[in-house]
Amino acid sequence: MSRAATKQAAVGAGVLLVGLAMAGGATTISAEAGYSGVGPNFLPWVVAVALMVCGAWLLREAFSGGFRQADAPEGAEQGHWRGFAWVSAGLLINAALITRLGFILSCALCFMLAVQGFKSSEGAGALGIKGWLFNAAVGIAIAAPVYWMFSQLLAINLPGLTSTGWL
Amino acid sequence: MGDIGQQLLQGFITAGTPINLMWALLGCTIGTAVGVLPGIGPATAVAMLLPITLKVDPTASMIFFAGIYYGAMYGGSTTSILMNTPGEAGSMVTALEGNKMAKSGRAGAALATAAIGSFVAGTIATVLVTLFAPAVANYAVQLGPPEYFLLMMLAFCTVSSVLGKSTLRGLTALFVGLAMGLVGQEQISGQMRYTGNVPELMDGLEVVLIAVGLFAVAEALYAVLYQGREVETQNAMSKVHMTREEWRRSWPAWLRATFIGVPFGCIPAGGSEIPTFLSYAAEKKLSKHPEQFGTTGAIEGVAGPEAANNAAITATLIPLLTLGIPTSNTTAILLGAFQNYGIQPGPQLFDKNAALVWALIASLYIGNVMLLVLNLPLVGLWVKLLKLPKAQLYAGILIFATVGVYGMRQSAFDLVLLYGIGLLGVVMRRFDFPTAPVVVGMILGPLAEAQMRNALSIGEGHWSVFVQRPVSAVLLALVVAVLLLPRLMRWWRVRRLQVAGLPS
Numbered sequence: 188m189s190r191a192a193t194k195q196a197a198v199g200a201g202v203l204l205v206g207l208a209m210a211g212g213a214t215t216i217s218a219e220a221g222y223s224g225v226g227p228n229f230l231p232w233v234v235a236v237a238l239m240v241c242g243a244w245l246l247r248e249a250f251s252g253g254f255r256q257a258d259a260p261e262g263a264e265q266g267h268w269r270g271f272a273w274v275s276a277g278l279l280i281n282a283a284l285i286t287r288l289g290f291i292l293s294c295a296l297c298f299m300l301a302v303q304g305f306k307s308s309e310g311a312g313a314l315g316i317k318g319w320l321f322n323a324a325v326g327i328a329i330a331a332p333v334y335w336m337f338s339q340l341l342a343i344n345l346p347g348l349t350s351t352g353w354l
Numbered sequence: 355m356g357d358i359g360q361q362l363l364q365g366f367i368t369a370g371t372p373i374n375l376m377w378a379l380l381g382c383t384i385g386t387a388v389g390v391l392p393g394i395g396p397a398t399a400v401a402m403l404l405p406i407t408l409k410v411d412p413t414a415s416m417i418f419f420a421g422i423y424y425g426a427m428y429g430g431s432t433t434s435i436l437m438n439t440p441g442e443a444g445s446m447v448t449a450l451e452g453n454k455m456a457k458s459g460r461a462g463a464a465l466a467t468a469a470i471g472s473f474v475a476g477t478i479a480t481v482l483v484t485l486f487a488p489a490v491a492n493y494a495v496q497l498g499p500p501e502y503f504l505l506m507m508l509a510f511c512t513v514s515s516v517l518g519k520s521t522l523r524g525l526t527a528l529f530v531g532l533a534m535g536l537v538g539q540e541q542i543s544g545q546m547r548y549t550g551n552v553p554e555l556m557d558g559l560e561v562v563l564i565a566v567g568l569f570a571v572a573e574a575l576y577a578v579l580y581q582g583r584e585v586e587t588q589n590a591m592s593k594v595h596m597t598r599e600e601w602r603r604s605w606p607a608w609l610r611a612t613f614i615g616v617p618f619g620c621i622p623a624g625g626s627e628i629p630t631f632l633s634y635a636a637e638k639k640l641s642k643h644p645e646q647f648g649t650t651g652a653i654e655g656v657a658g659p660e661a662a663n664n665a666a667i668t669a670t671l672i673p674l675l676t677l678g679i680p681t682s683n684t685t686a687i688l689l690g691a692f693q694n695y696g697i698q699p700g701p702q703l704f705d706k707n708a709a710l711v712w713a714l715i716a717s718l719y720i721g722n723v724m725l726l727v728l729n730l731p732l733v734g735l736w737v738k739l740l741k742l743p744k745a746q747l748y749a750g751i752l753i754f755a756t757v758g759v760y761g762m763r764q765s766a767f768d769l770v771l772l773y774g775i776g777l778l779g780v781v782m783r784r785f786d787f788p789t790a791p792v793v794v795g796m797i798l799g800p801l802a803e804a805q806m807r808n809a810l811s812i813g814e815g816h817w818s819v820f821v822q823r824p825v826s827a828v829l830l831a832l833v834v835a836v837l838l839l840p841r842l843m844r845w846w847r848v849r850r851l852q853v854a855g856l857p858s
Contacts, residue, residue, distance in 0.1 A: 205533070223815060224814075225810055231536055241525060254785065256519040262581040271578055273578075278752065285766055290756075290760070305578050308583075337405070
């Protein structure tokens with residue numbers, strides 16, 4: 188079995204598992220039907236069974252020559268996981284710190300990490316201190332006006348480092 | 355007729371206030387930018403800006419969102435003509451001839467025919483929306499829950515099986531979307547489903563989160579993983595100008611394409627991929643210069659698809675406004691925007707929110723004029739956007755993704771979920787699953803469920819309610835046809851080849 192087929196089989200198995208999990212959840216939903224004859228658990232069961240069938244079918248396709256009518260994936264054959272790790276770190280650190288550092292600084296940090304990730308996937312090595320500072324400045328220059336627009340003009344609460352609404 | 359004129363005039367008065375004109379201009383500008391930039395499309399942009407529905411009044415924000423929606427179609431053509439990668443899906447066909455024209459030094463003419471064609475088609479399509487939407491709404495008032503349920507089923511089937519290449523992967527995507535729609539409080543009895551007692555999940559998943567995750571975050575993650583080494587090349591610009599000959603060849607293409615595009619936008623067969631391909635094929639067949647197709651670039655091949663694209667996009671507003679049925683990613687998110695205001699698009703919209711609807715329609719006329727100005731004399735400005743370095747561009751998109759998702763519910767939990775949805779999007783793209791069914795399924799799923807249960811209540815629990823009513827029986831037949839016909843045709847073709855003694 189080729190590597191591509193193994194990956195496709197994993198996707199099919201994943202869909203199958205989601206279907207099973209949905210079915211597990213559906214057993215806990217009440218079936219009380221009222222006039223219509225179908226209760227709140229009807230659609231969950233339909234979705235669960237459909238996902239299981241789709242998953243099984245995807246598995247079958249994967250084992251019998253691969254997904255049908257599928258384009259070859261766009262881009263490189265091998266993923267650039269180091270760049271991916273940088274961008275992932277940016278997004279998750281942003282989620283973890285946004286309430287503590289405030290929107291502007293947390294997003295600027297995410298921006299810096301993401302740029303580093305993209306640069307490394309483009310083949311450039313680690314950015315120097317100058318590059319990091321430059322990206323920090325650009326990140327703040329993007330995040331700050333967005334923050335002010337939301338907090339000052341639209342009065343939508345975004346977290347700040349201070350409670351002034353400016354930082 | 356007089357009635358429509360009166361209401362449209364009222365719409366122009368509402369849309370013509372300085373503040374609404376400003377929203378329209380802002381929408382068109384952001385839309386064009388979003389269309390030009392890779393990595394972000396109209397659906398993502400509208401989704402990221404959904405938090406403004408918390409504060410801005412509905413008329414202004416719908417005008418704004420509509421501007422982004424069709425502005426992106428204008429901007430998309432610029433990228434697909436000047437770069438070797440199309441800006442958004444509907445512009446893929448434009449790229450075929452547009453790129454060839456640009457390579458032989460006629461980028462300016464291609465840009466001109468795209469922009470003017472978009473204007474012509476968009477305006478004609480808007481006239482058709484003006485004339486027909488009220489009629490459709492009038493008729494749709496008579497439809498009951500069984501008919502609505504089947505219309506939604508039709509939308510599900512077409513969006514998942516007609517658009518993509520594989521029905522199996524389309525349906526898988528649809529059911530993933532439906533599963534997402536199940537999370538949270540159920541509409542009829544108010545029961546909690548699939549919340550796992552996580553308080554953040556009680557209100558359900560936000561459409562912003564799903565759309566931004568699947569489109570923006572997934573796009574960024576995919577680009578960093580697989581597309582870092584791709585080098586993009588840009589074609590040389592030339593003066594934005596069409597010769598008399600080019601005008602003569604563009605006109606018929608624009609008109610034909612408009613009438614190909616509009617019907618496809620109206621029916622729930624969603625998106626603009628099919629009409630743009632049809633228009634391209636028609637122009638290639640009818641052209642007096644077939645030798646230019648695929649070689650030096652034929653102007654009809656840009657004029658037609660670009661006009662068809664805009665006509666279809668404008669016409670998707672008919673099912674959205676009159677039936678409440680979205681047929682594309684962006685209209686699905688527009689439906690979400692309406693829902694944020696507690697407005698349910700559908701036939702009653704033309705009665706209950708007449709002012710809003712007509713202001714929105716009037717703004718389409720105004721927006722098309724604005725976009726013509728933004729895209730012809732100012733095209734050089736947008737071309738500069740193409741020079742933005744990719745790393746900073748994608749990283750910037752992530753900041754906007756954060757503000758859109760966080761601004762909606764102020765929850766850091768949503769940001770973690772956003773990352774998860776982004777990963778899902780990467781897997782879907784890598785294995786060629788379509789994403790539109792996920793978004794449409796998620797938004798339309800809960801509505802379809804409510805309609806189905808109401809329909810069954812009318813039928814006192816009997817499923818026969820779906821075949822006893824004439825309109826619903828016809829719709830049911832259509833659903834079956836959409837699912838079976840392509841399969842039957844393929845089977846028949848294979849059989850015929852076998853009968854003829856050829857290998858299939």
